[in-house]
Amino acid sequence: MAVPDLTVKRLGEATIDSPLSGVKFIPENSSVIYGKDADEVIREYNENGRLSAFEQAGPREKIYHDPAWTHAAILTAGGLCPGLNDVIKGLTRTLMVRYNVPIVFGIRYGYQGLIPSFGYEPMLLTPDSVDGIHEIGGTVLGSSRGRQDEVTMVETLKRMNIKILFCIGGDGTLRCAHDIAMEVERRGLNISVVCIPKTIDNDINFIDKTFGFETAVYATNSVISSAHNEAKGTPHGVGLIHVMGRDSGFIAAYATLANTHVNYCLVPEDAFSLYEGEHALLPSLERRLRERKHAVIIVSEGAGQHLFEEESSRRDKSGNVLHHNIGEFLHEKIVAWGKEINLDLSVKYFDPSYLIRSLPAHGTDAVFCEMLAQHAVHAAMAGRTDVVIGHWNDRFTHVPIPVATSSRKKIDINSSLWDSVKSVTWKCYR
Known part of the structure; x- marks a missing residue:
């Protein structure tokens, strides 16, 4: 299968010193190889002289958005999934505690919250207000399904002076986020749109696992x-x-x-x-x-x-x-x-x-939620946009939204996973 273009969009040059200290910054050219099979990797390199690779996620030494002047917004869309509140908490704390972003809004009921006619007032999120939400299931922001008009949504973001929009959701949520990013680009605005992939089915492509699964x-x-x-x-x-x-x-x-x-x-x-x-x-x-x-x-x-x-x-x-x-x-x-x-x-x-x-997220799933949230904030502050935070070869990655939504991930019935399933089920059913 031909690997699509994995280049991640940036709003512009990152020139501001990161306020983070005591962390290992990721070099701008750091990448995660897409291929997992050695023979395929060698064949691709011999044919093309290069390897397909994701941009590695993580904190950058230089950032794009000035924290002191940055307002961020978070929304959850689609069906419920364990870990939504963990991600909301992780985003809020990383933005406000680590990067000193002064304002974080919680958008109510998914993309409907960016349409004024629905009448949903945003929530003001703080480290204190999100302190215990990881212990409960569902989402404190509420959720909804369905596409909304990206022109109206971008108008709302502009009016609220939002510089970063985090969208937590599955395939439909990611597609709508892409529409917003395209409208932002068309208008020449400096708004980062960053997604955290949420699907209990674990079926988002080019990402080896999603939270809640x-x-x-x-x-x-x-x-x-x-x-x-x-x-x-x-x-x-x-x-x-x-x-x-x-x-x-x-x-x-x-x-x-x-x-x-x-x-x-x-x-x-x-x-x-x-x-x-x-x-x-x-x-x-x-x-x-x-x-x-x-x-x-x-x-x-x-x-x-x-x-x-x-x-x-x-x-x-x-x-x-x-x-x-x-x-x-x-x-x-x-x-x-x-x-x-x-x-x-x-x-x-x-x-x-x-x-x-x-349900609330369990064990290492909750750990994964927190790490996804942190990497989403790092990506947004560095000026990445139209991007979803992925996980590949035991590394967190930046995946262009159109790539992540290009197809659904499915079980390969010729894989070791399906062989293992068949080996533990009824012997006559093969």
């Missing part, structure tokens, strides 16, 4: 154990778990490896059938139930959409397709199959989706 996987553990207990508590018991994963099955795959009570892992990337063929679910399930007496199934929300008679025509306010409910569909099909083959089934259905996404 680890907490989501951790939170599935008790649900899987409960489904397993329910399934084993009766002959021919089935525990069926429906988790998020609109286009990518990373939550289901990692949850399966984290709690190996799961016998079937169904994801959008690996098509399956119900009755016939090598990947037929129900005949395999029958074999397992007759032999082992119980089974646990985890399914991503985007899996098995080809099994429905019609494609879904519904979309959310962000333009994402609202899939048919594969969990409820499988529940009905499994119950009906049991009657057809004269097997008395007990199917228990679990859907922890909203419980999982509204």
Whole structure:
């Protein structure tokens, strides 16, 4: 696959001495190689005489924005995700404590908060006001979906004298942030637009992980154990778990490896059938139930959409397709199959989706949120714009927003990850 242009936009030359002390500044030419396979790296260099690389994130010795005259704003958009409040706190503290930025606004209810007609007054954020928000789930700023007019939003930023806008969200949020950055550029304004990638599905491209994902996987553990207990508590018991994963099955795959009570892992990337063929679910399930007496199934929300008679025509306010409910569909099909083959089934259905996404961040996920926030502030103060903070090869990176939104990251079914999932699930289902 050809690597797109990874050059990050800058508002101008950084000429102001950073107020940070006691830190290791990142040189302006520091980069993180894109390639992870040695043979591919060598081949690219031999063919092009250079290597594709991300700009490395981190504090710079010279910054663009004068902290004393800088007003910043933070918004959260899209669905909830563990860690949103951690990022808000990290941004606020880094701006005000480390860089001495005097004013940080919290924009209410996503991009709607930048449209005056909605009537949402911004919040004034301070280190004291955000002190305990990391302990609660959701977002203290509120969120919304849907595109808003970038001309009106930039007018609002200009009126509020905002020099830095931080947008925390997924694919739709990033696209809207890009529209704002383009309008800012068209007007010749010096406003940095920096994004922190938020998606519980871990499906943003050119970024190896996003915050909230680890907490989501951790939170599935008790649900899987409960489904397993329910399934084993009766002959021919089935525990069926429906988790998020609109286009990518990373939550289901990692949850399966984290709690190996799961016998079937169904994801959008690996098509399956119900009755016939090598990947037929129900005949395999029958074999397992007759032999082992119980089974646990985890399914991503985007899996098995080809099994429905019609494609879904519904979309959310962000333009994402609202899939048919594969969990409820499988529940009905499994119950009906049991009657057809004269097997008395007990199917228990679990859907922890909203419980999982509204939790506070857990453990090292919270650490990751704080580090993302710090690197976002460093990037913004150095004058980077139209950029999202990424993570690649164990380094934090700057990724141009158009690159990050160019496609969705998906499970490679020929990868070691999927091999590991298959190795811990039911032997007949291959």
